[in-house]
Amino acid sequence: MGVLLRLVLCLALLIFAAFIQAPPTRAQQAAEDPVAAIAAASGFDELARAIDRLAVSGHPQALAIVEALRAGTLGQRAADRALLWRDAEGRFRDAATGEVVEGVSPRDVRPIRVNNRVRRSLDAALGALQLASPDPRVRLSAAERVFRARDPEAIPVLEAQIARETDPRIRRAMEWARAAALLASDRDVAAKVEAVATIRTRYDLDARGLLASLRDEPPEVMEAASAAIRAIDRHLALVHAAQDVVFGLSLGSVLLLAAIGLAITFGVMGVINMAHGEMVMLGAYTTFVVQDWIRDNAPHLFDHSLFIALPLAFVVAALAGVLIERTIIRFLYGRPLETLLATFGLSLMLQQAVRVIFGPNNREVGNPSWMSGSIELFELMLTRNRVAIIVFGFAVFFALLLVIRRTRLGLEMRAVTQNRRMAGSMGIRVPWIDSLTFALGSGVAGLAGVALSQIDNVSPNLGQGYIIDSFMVVVFGGVGNLWGTLVAAYTLGIVNKLLEPFAGAVLGKIAVLVLLVLFIQVKPRGLFPLKGRAVEA
Amino acid sequence: MTTLSRRSLLAGTAGAIAATTLAAPYVRAQAAPIRIGVLHSLSGTMAISETTLRDVMLMLVEEQNKKGGVLGRRIEPVVVDPASNWPLFAERARELISVHRVSAVFGCWTSVSRKSVLPVFEELNNILFYPVQYEGEESSRNIFYTGAAPNQQAIPAVDYLMNEEKVQRWALLGTDYVYPRTTNRILDAYLKSKGVAAEDIFVNYTPFGHSDWQSIVAQVKRFGSAGKKTAVVSTINGDANVPFYKELANQGIKATDIPVVAFSVGEEELAGIDTGPLVGHLAAWNYFMSVDTPENKAFIDTWHKFIRNPRRPTNDPMEAHYIGFNMWVQAVQKAGTPDPDPVIDAMIGVAVPNLTGSIAAMMPNHHITKPVLIGEIQADGQFNVVWQTKGTVVGDEWSDYLEGSKDLIADWRPPMRCGNFNVRTGRCGGQS
Numbered sequence: 001m002g003v004l005l006r007l008v009l010c011l012a013l014l015i016f017a018a019f020i021q022a023p024p025t026r027a028q029q030a031a032e033d034p035v036a037a038i039a040a041a042s043g044f045d046e047l048a049r050a051i052d053r054l055a056v057s058g059h060p061q062a063l064a065i066v067e068a069l070r071a072g073t074l075g076q077r078a079a080d081r082a083l084l085w086r087d088a089e090g091r092f093r094d095a096a097t098g099e100v101v102e103g104v105s106p107r108d109v110r111p112i113r114v115n116n117r118v119r120r121s122l123d124a125a126l127g128a129l130q131l132a133s134p135d136p137r138v139r140l141s142a143a144e145r146v147f148r149a150r151d152p153e154a155i156p157v158l159e160a161q162i163a164r165e166t167d168p169r170i171r172r173a174m175e176w177a178r179a180a181a182l183l184a185s186d187r188d189v190a191a192k193v194e195a196v197a198t199i200r201t202r203y204d205l206d207a208r209g210l211l212a213s214l215r216d217e218p219p220e221v222m223e224a225a226s227a228a229i230r231a232i233d234r235h236l237a238l239v240h241a242a243q244d245v246v247f248g249l250s251l252g253s254v255l256l257l258a259a260i261g262l263a264i265t266f267g268v269m270g271v272i273n274m275a276h277g278e279m280v281m282l283g284a285y286t287t288f289v290v291q292d293w294i295r296d297n298a299p300h301l302f303d304h305s306l307f308i309a310l311p312l313a314f315v316v317a318a319l320a321g322v323l324i325e326r327t328i329i330r331f332l333y334g335r336p337l338e339t340l341l342a343t344f345g346l347s348l349m350l351q352q353a354v355r356v357i358f359g360p361n362n363r364e365v366g367n368p369s370w371m372s373g374s375i376e377l378f379e380l381m382l383t384r385n386r387v388a389i390i391v392f393g394f395a396v397f398f399a400l401l402l403v404i405r406r407t408r409l410g411l412e413m414r415a416v417t418q419n420r421r422m423a424g425s426m427g428i429r430v431p432w433i434d435s436l437t438f439a440l441g442s443g444v445a446g447l448a449g450v451a452l453s454q455i456d457n458v459s460p461n462l463g464q465g466y467i468i469d470s471f472m473v474v475v476f477g478g479v480g481n482l483w484g485t486l487v488a489a490y491t492l493g494i495v496n497k498l499l500e501p502f503a504g505a506v507l508g509k510i511a512v513l514v515l516l517v518l519f520i521q522v523k524p525r526g527l528f529p530l531k532g533r534a535v536e537a
Numbered sequence: 538m539t540t541l542s543r544r545s546l547l548a549g550t551a552g553a554i555a556a557t558t559l560a561a562p563y564v565r566a567q568a569a570p571i572r573i574g575v576l577h578s579l580s581g582t583m584a585i586s587e588t589t590l591r592d593v594m595l596m597l598v599e600e601q602n603k604k605g606g607v608l609g610r611r612i613e614p615v616v617v618d619p620a621s622n623w624p625l626f627a628e629r630a631r632e633l634i635s636v637h638r639v640s641a642v643f644g645c646w647t648s649v650s651r652k653s654v655l656p657v658f659e660e661l662n663n664i665l666f667y668p669v670q671y672e673g674e675e676s677s678r679n680i681f682y683t684g685a686a687p688n689q690q691a692i693p694a695v696d697y698l699m700n701e702e703k704v705q706r707w708a709l710l711g712t713d714y715v716y717p718r719t720t721n722r723i724l725d726a727y728l729k730s731k732g733v734a735a736e737d738i739f740v741n742y743t744p745f746g747h748s749d750w751q752s753i754v755a756q757v758k759r760f761g762s763a764g765k766k767t768a769v770v771s772t773i774n775g776d777a778n779v780p781f782y783k784e785l786a787n788q789g790i791k792a793t794d795i796p797v798v799a800f801s802v803g804e805e806e807l808a809g810i811d812t813g814p815l816v817g818h819l820a821a822w823n824y825f826m827s828v829d830t831p832e833n834k835a836f837i838d839t840w841h842k843f844i845r846n847p848r849r850p851t852n853d854p855m856e857a858h859y860i861g862f863n864m865w866v867q868a869v870q871k872a873g874t875p876d877p878d879p880v881i882d883a884m885i886g887v888a889v890p891n892l893t894g895s896i897a898a899m900m901p902n903h904h905i906t907k908p909v910l911i912g913e914i915q916a917d918g919q920f921n922v923v924w925q926t927k928g929t930v931v932g933d934e935w936s937d938y939l940e941g942s943k944d945l946i947a948d949w950r951p952p953m954r955c956g957n958f959n960v961r962t963g964r965c966g967g968q969s
Contacts (some may be wrong), residue, residue: 044923050655072916115913115923116817120793148794151859205762212764240759254749352580360584362776365787366811367783374787383787455783456748457776461582465746500752505743506713 018502034059038112039076039083047114048121054152055125055350061098063129068095070122075109084109088392123150127177131161136170147206152185176202180210183217192221200228206377208232239379244497250386252493253393254452256486258466259473260397262444263485265321266302267474268404268417269437271329272340275347276470279442279462282320283313283449284458285354303368311448317446318439325438330431347463355460365453387456392451400444401482413437440523478526488527492516541639542648545851570613571875572600573608573865574633576654576665581621582745582775585645586854589805590668592935593855594643596843607866608873615639623653623825634661634803640875641666641860641865647774648672648716655680664877666865668857670800670822672719676934676947676956679877681884682904683861683897684854685823686932691770693909694798694821695724697924698768699731702796704767706720706737708757710773715771720800726938729868737765747777750784755813758788761795769797778802779810782818792913804850805946806938807918823907824856824893825920833892850918860897861906863889895929900954902947904932 034057037050051069054062068074068085074095075084083095084104107210116124127145130138139161139273146154156179165171179195198382211225258280265273287309294305301308332339342453367385374383404410415423416433424430449462456462473492477484492512499508523529575594592743598614606612614830615637619626626645633639634657641664645651648671658665658679670685698704707728711717721740731949739760741753761767773781778801785797798819804826807815826837836859841847864887867879871887873881888898897905906929911922935945935957947956955965 103936108573116792117920119817123793126819158612205758209762209764210761214764236759240755243755244752247749247755251749355580355584360580360588361805361808362585362779364808364810372787374789381788383751383784385787455780457746459585459776461746461776465748493914497752501756504741505747505753509744 011185033096035061035065035083038065038095039081044117047403048118049113051118051121051125053127055121058284061095062125064093064098065095066122066125066129069112069114070126072111072114075111076109076180078108079102083112093440099347110270120149124151128154128157129158136167139165139167140170140173143170143177145174146177147180150184150210152181153198155181155185170202172201181208183214189218189220192217193224196221196224196228200231203232203235205236206218211316222378237430243380245494246380246382247492248497249490250390250493251497252490253390254455255469255473255493256397256489257389257451258391258445259373259450259470259485260400260482261441261443261448262470263477263482264400264441264444265438267480267482267485268413269434269441270336270417270479272334272336272343272439272469273329273441274340274344275324275463276346276442276445276463277348277467278350279317279320279445279463280449280466281350281354281458281460281463282317283446284365284453284456284462285363285449286316286446287450287453288365288458289359291365303364303370305366306371306450306454310447313450314443314447317449318443321439321442322435324442329438330434333434338433346466351460351464358460360460363458363506365458367454371454389455390449396444396447396487400440403440404482409433409436409440412441414509416419472513472516476519476526478528481526481528484526484528491527547705548667548894553589558573559669563773570611571608571869572613572615572637572639573654574630574637574639574644575614575616575640576619576626576642577616577646578621578650579616579618583646583650585776586805589849589852590644590646590854590858592844593840593858594862596840597859599843601713601837601862601866607869608875612873619644619650620730623647623649626650627653627657630657630665631661634658634663636853639663640869641814641880641940643668643861645669645799646854647714649714651680652715662877664881666858666861666911668854668861670853672716673932673934673936674719674722674942676902676904676949678881678903678949678956679956680903681861681864682932682934683857683864683898685909686904686934687720687906687936688910688933689718689907689930690800690822691724692727693926693930694800694819694911695727695770697819697911698770698796698798699823701924702764702768704768705733706739706761706763706767706797707733708739708741708767710741710743710757710769710771712754712772712774712777713746714774717742717774720772721770722936725786726936730938737763742831743773745777748780750781751788754781754784754788754790756794758790761780761872767794767795771797771799771802773799774801778806782810782815785815785818792819798911803852803854804919805852807914808850810918812914812918813916816916818914819911819923820914820920821909821911822853822920823909824891825910825912825922826851827912827919827921828893828910830892830894831891834895836892856892860891864899864905881949897929900931901950902932902934903949904934906931907948 015281026149034050034054035055038047041047041050054065065074073086078184079082084092085095087093090102091162093099094101095214127142127149130142133139133142146158155178158174158181161173162171162178165174175198179198182191182195196211199210208229211229214222214225261279262273262276265271265276290309290312291305328342328346329339332342370389371385374381406503412428412433415428420430473488474485476492477488496512499511503511565885575591577591577754578584579588579591581852595614598612601607601783602611615633617629617633619629630642633642643666645654646669651667654665655677663679665680666683667680668683670690673686708723709724711721725738757769796817796819798821800821802820802824837851840851841849864884867887867889867937868883868968869875872883884899886899891897893907897907899905908929909926911920911924912922914960915921934947935942937943944961945957946960948958958965
């Protein structure tokens with residue numbers, strides 16, 4: 001045998017061996033293994049498709065991978081494109097096996113970015129993977145996710161879970177999810193009409209959106225869907241009207257909080273205090289300072305930060321109030337025009353002072369966890385921060401009422417405002433009471449600042465936005481009457497919110513102002529005018 | 538002109554003689570500095586956005602002076618504060634030009650402030666570099682628009698949502714003033730030209746600093762339940778964004794259901810919000826801090842060193858000032874003088890690198906070429922670029938989608954020299 005022949009044979013053998021033993025190419029691997037498909041995906045669309053496949057693959061690590069992607073902890077090692085994710089302890093784990101990989105530097109792992117398209121796939125995958133979770137809350141949210149995904153491939157899994165589910169609420173959510181998936185499948189007309197009937201029982205915007213999105217279905221299905229939409233709309237019209245009233249209550253309580261301090265300084269004392277808004281701002285900045293300190297020194301207290309800020313804000317604003325009263329306002333009693341100008345100038349000075357100290361940018365005041373998100377009550381969606389403010393508004397109002405009606409300070413305050421000279425002759429230290437009353441009004445404004453910091457921007461301009469509204473509320477309610485302030489705040493809030501959907505925010509506000517001007521023409525002393533000799537004195 | 542060139546010749550000769558005996562920086566200090574004006578609000582509502590631009594101008598000037606200034610002369614910034622007060626902008630601009638004798642002004646943020654100073658710049662024949670994205674429908678000989686026109690921001694963003702997210706229903710939310718109203722008018726015409734029905738467009742305006750978003754967000758939710766993919770296009774400006782995004786998060790509107798694309802929300806605005814619940818909402822800009830280029834990295838490093846705070850973000854209008862300032866420096870060098878007239882003529886055609894790896898060129902309509910980037914908000918308050926135009930887009934001053942404006946073009950080169958040439962009537966002078 002010639003050398004040549006041997007060589008050729010050798011070569012052939014080699015090629016053959018290589019052929020059978022060659023590791024599959026990356027593309028081949030990706031076609032079989034969904035984890036490899038994620039690693040090989042280029043572009044968001046491919047990544048989303050790979051996740052869709054991972055969800056139905058039954059891969060033991062599917063849930064871990066989906067959760068890591070959602071949390072942004074899944075990455076790819078630059079060297080070999082291996083998928084790794086970081087667990088809570090900061091260790092890297094191999095995505096395919098879930099085992100800890102040692103000696104990986106975070107710098108070598110490039111995080112995998114996702115977009116909305118991928119996030120939708122992740123949500124659907126998470127839903128499908130968690131349907132059998134032992135935790136009922138997880139099962140419920142999983143069912144909601146599958147409902148949104150409308151994936152016909154989820155029907156068998158859903159049916160299996162529905163048969164096993166014992167909690168009626170979760171079972172119903174799963175049935176809705178199944179119906180949604182059915183409508184996206186090519187099942188027969190009867191099944192789809194039944195699915196429409198099932199979805200109709202949700203009576204919410206999601207159900208309406210889903211039914212309205214049906215296109216090119218058989219006429220029976222379309223008819224059932226439009227009947228269901230009409231029924232849902234009738235139901236929702238009521239819910240939405242109630243919702244608007246709740247929004248109005250919430251706006252009303254913001255107005256109440258902003259105005260209630262002014263109801264004391266302007267309403268009871270008769271001082272036109274244009275710097276009232278700045279007292280609110282001081283309260284909000286106090287909250288910021290408290291939160292800032294807590295973030296640096298005692299992060300575990302963050303959820304209680306507002307309760308710590310409340311007394312401090314009251315004290316800070318009250319002290320500022322005393323200072324203003326002692327240095328400026330007491331020289332101007334009985335001269336409303338000068339008071340107005342002086343306090344207006346003061347408000348500008350306070351704003352600029354805060355701007356110099358804290359900078360012109362908005363300061364971030366965080367919501368404690370118990371004030372984030374929303375709760376559902378009789379189908380009404382109530383955001384937690386608004387509920388908290390409604391409650392707080394009432395609490396401040398009644399506390400103040402108690403002070404004025406039931407304490408010695410309140411009695412002396414009322415005496416001084418009704419007849420200064422008489423009160424003086426009875427042994428009340430009139431200037432002292434003036435200061436205290438002004439401090440009380442300012443302190444309450446500071447409390448309002450803590451609440452408003454939760455829903456508005458904490459910036460030097462915070463107070464400016466509320467000063468006009470506050471005067472409006474006090475004048476509308478009747479000067480010198482706390483109950484009037486309460487009723488006026490809620491009336492204005494609700495009217496504003498009922499007008500807003502029709503007129504828009506800008507026109508709505510103008511309409512409220514016009515109505516108010518007309519009202520003042522008829523009743524110049526507001527809703528609940530003070531009566532008797534005290535008024536004329 | 539002759540005296541000036543003679544003076545610069547003299548200065549040059551003196552410099553040459555001095556350079557042989559003295560250190561070079563001393564010579565530069567001897568030549569009269571070139572003054573430029575910085576017209577940004579340092580107090581009032583707009584201070585939140587504009588103080589940063591003042592700082593970035595000071596930084597750019599400092600960097601340029603380290604390199605020896607321009608034409609061998611030092612640059613001296615003159616900072617004034619128009620205090621977010623629109624008529625005061627005009628007064629301060631007049632002061633900069635007539636009293637401080639500046640060669641160019643960098644400034645303004647809101648369109649209304651630009652409209653207020655425009656007659657001053659035309660009357661006194663000076664130059665304004667305007668760094669913010671705006672509604673278009675304007676081209677002045679004395680203004681260079683380094684921010685985006687609607688076709689460089691709004692229209693590509695809508696295209697992205699239409700093509701990638703398959704959006705069919707549009708809620709256009711804006712603050713009630715000229716920029717959102719004009720942009721929404723253009724978008725309305727554009728969407729209708731793409732076959733979107735009138736009932737699928739919802740327009741809503743709110744006052745500056747609006748803080749009670751409950752009912753509007755609820756309305757958007759209802760609007761979004763008509764069975765068609767819905768998106769919000771937000772031209773909400775300034776502070777009002779923070780409570781708006783908080784309310785979105787509280788009412789549970791996720792980017793995967795109803796994405797919000799914003800034209801006025803950048804890294805700076807997000808600095809005041811917990812961005813966790815906002816992940817996936819979009820913004821369209823021509824620059825993001827997260828863009829990974831060597832130019833951008835160098836810019837961010839210089840900025841952090843200058844401002845002495847490694848956490849301060851950079852944003853799109855800052856890049857616009859970076860581009861505008863470098864263009865001005867190049868035009869002054871090209872013209873050989875900082876005088877406004879020759880510099881205005883020298884500006885057209887000037888090209889400088891931007892921070893995102895392409896080239897910004899000044900076009901004859903006084904707008905520049907820009908890439909358009911769409912970014913998704915990340916949990917860390919930065920944007921992740923999910924889409925961008927292939928090359929750069931030329932700013933279109935007169936929108937092609939508005940009646941009356943689609944026949945107009947601007948070209949400041951001779952012989953046309955016109956900011957509103959009507960191609961139908963063949964005359965300069967606008968819509969009539």
